[in-house]
Structures are given as structure tokens and as C-alpha cells.
Amino acid sequence: MxxxxxxxxxxxxxxxxxxxxxxxxxxxxxxxxxxxxxxxxxxxxxxxxxxxxxxxxxxxxxxxxxxxxxxxxxxxxxDLYRMEGGGLVNETEQVKLAKLEAWPAEDMVIYEAAEEKAHITVFTDVDCGYCRMLHNEVPELNDLGITVRYLAFPRAGVGSHSYNKMVSVWCSDDPKALMDKAKQGIGIPENKCVNPIAQQRALGEAVGVRGTPTIFLSTGSIMPGYMPAAELAKELGL
CATH class of the missing domain: 3.10.450 (Nuclear Transport Factor 2; Chain: A,)
Structure with missing residues (x-):
């Protein structure tokens, strides 16, 4: 909000x-x-x-x-909570998570765990410092059995420099390779295509994203901001 x-x-x-x-x-x-x-x-x-x-x-x-x-x-x-089994269920967060789960996987940049135990969906900006910190831990997250699914949220808006870089990432033949370079501050070639970046940013706004990274856990919880891999694993019950 x-x-x-x-x-x-x-x-x-x-x-x-x-x-x-x-x-x-x-x-x-x-x-x-x-x-x-x-x-x-x-x-x-x-x-x-x-x-x-x-x-x-x-x-x-x-x-x-x-x-x-x-x-x-x-x-x-x-948020609207439901009392269930002696605990609380955040129905508002569940609705937000359902919107993300319905988003086509082919429109995300996904770093898959070899043996997936859980996944996180992250609204990211390639020029965000904390997003880069989180990205550095993607290999560790994968080793822990956590798949990382990226959605674009250029903070400066549609048409910004970051937006154009993310279009180039999503439109490339190897989005993960360009994502890695962009997150390291390395220049990447310009690519253009019909892309979902503006729609993903709008989706982020609709589910309450106000900054990056915003991490949606597969359990339904929302983590606004960077969290180390070990803590994310703990939140996921791993």
C-alpha cells in the first residue's frame, strides 16, 4: 500500500x-x-x-x-486474516501470490534449482544495489533447493534507462547470461522485441510492490527487501 x-x-x-x-x-x-x-x-x-x-x-x-x-x-x-487451526492465514497475501503463480513461466527469467524444494518470485531492477546482493546469492539459493523466478520492476518507470536494460535482458537469446552481466554492472547489447516488462511492473504495483527486491515466497509470505539466502531458506522451512 x-x-x-x-x-x-x-x-x-x-x-x-x-x-x-x-x-x-x-x-x-x-x-x-x-x-x-x-x-x-x-x-x-x-x-x-x-x-x-x-x-x-x-x-x-x-x-x-x-x-x-x-x-x-x-x-x-x-490485510484480511482468517483464523484457521489455531493460527492465522493472510488471505490478502494469498490472493497476491495467486496472481503471481498465474503469470506464465516463459515470461520470467528463472534460475532453477537442480532439486527444487521451494521457489521464490522476485520483483527486481538490474540497477538496484540490494537486488544485486540477492543475485550474488542465487547459486547458494539453488544449492539449497530454491528456484529463483524473476519478474521485472524498473523502479524509474517505463521508458527509463533501467527499463530499457531489462527489455534487452528479456529479449535476448540467453536472458540469464545478460541478467548476470547487467546485475554486475557490465554493459549489455541492446535488444528489442515484444516484451512483458511494462505488464510485469503493473503487476508488481497491483500486488503492492513499492521497492526492489520484493520477494514472494511460495508459502505465501512477502519479504519487502533483501534477505540473505540462509534466512530465506529458514522462512521457507528448509
Whole structure:
């Protein structure tokens, strides 16, 4: 969730509850009207009922998500947890992970473990210092049985220098070789093709990526930032 969004939500939280309380009829249309009245600067992409909790899931174009009561009186800005087996399951993170798992593997740059025990999906930028630190540990991760799957997230945006370098990586005949060079700061040849870089960046924004590296574990947990290989293995239960 973006810093601006969080700050805005905190600032409007109490007056917004009063405002939303005027919308008392149940249903998606009432939730939509309440949210759009209270947050007109954010575009609602989709509203779906969450049957188990009785809440409505409100997704914005920005990638942020709110959970609203069916009568539009109240909302929650944050992750939705389910109590299960004496523990907690973060359903919001599970939804994000499902979006990543649905992404075609052929559009990723993948470093496969010889004997895979788990995998991580990493939003990366070839010019990010901490991304380079993590990349240096890819061989160790592979030795631990962890496959590393890269998605592109050029921090400076589409059309930036980093974006163009990542296009060159993804469009090359040997993406892993060029990824290795780019992560070492070595110049790489320019390549162009129809590529998924812009779409992957948009996917990152939709699942809450705000910096790189952002690591999604196959267990469903999200690690915002660099984490050493040994600690990642521990988080994965290896």
C-alpha cells in the first residue's frame, strides 16, 4: 500500500466512517457509491463479495484494496486474516501470490534449482544495489533447493534507462547470461522485441510492490527487501 494512500486513509478515517454511515442499503452498488464518495480521487477497478466474511473486497486501479461492510457503513484498510487451526492465514497475501503463480513461466527469467524444494518470485531492477546482493546469492539459493523466478520492476518507470536494460535482458537469446552481466554492472547489447516488462511492473504495483527486491515466497509470505539466502531458506522451512 502506497505511503500516500496510508496517510490519506489515516487522515480521513473518522470523518469517513460518519460519511459512509449514510449509505445503509446492502449491496455492491451501495458499497461502490460510498467508496467513490469518500475517495473520489481513487478509481475503483472491481468490487466482489467475500462470502466467508460477509465483506466486500474493493480493488482500486492503483493496486490497493479495501474491505467494506455490505451496507457501506465501515471499511478496513489492510490485510484480511482468517483464523484457521489455531493460527492465522493472510488471505490478502494469498490472493497476491495467486496472481503471481498465474503469470506464465516463459515470461520470467528463472534460475532453477537442480532439486527444487521451494521457489521464490522476485520483483527486481538490474540497477538496484540490494537486488544485486540477492543475485550474488542465487547459486547458494539453488544449492539449497530454491528456484529463483524473476519478474521485472524498473523502479524509474517505463521508458527509463533501467527499463530499457531489462527489455534487452528479456529479449535476448540467453536472458540469464545478460541478467548476470547487467546485475554486475557490465554493459549489455541492446535488444528489442515484444516484451512483458511494462505488464510485469503493473503487476508488481497491483500486488503492492513499492521497492526492489520484493520477494514472494511460495508459502505465501512477502519479504519487502533483501534477505540473505540462509534466512530465506529458514522462512521457507528448509
Amino acid at each position: 502506497s505511503v500516500f494512500f496510508k496517510v490519506y486513509i489515516r487522515a480521513l478515517c473518522l470523518p469517513m466512517i460518519v460519511l459512509l454511515s449514510t449509505f445503509v442499503q446492502a449491496g455492491e452498488s451501495e458499497v461502490r457509491e460510498a467508496i467513490q464518495t469518500a475517495l473520489p480521487q481513487f478509481n475503483v477497478a472491481k468490487i466482489t463479495p467475500h462470502e466467508a466474511s460477509g465483506l466486500y473486497v474493493v480493488e482500486f486501479d492503483s493496486g490497493n484494496t479495501l474491505y467494506a461492510t455490505e451496507n457501506g457503513n465501515y471499511f478496513v484498510a489492510g
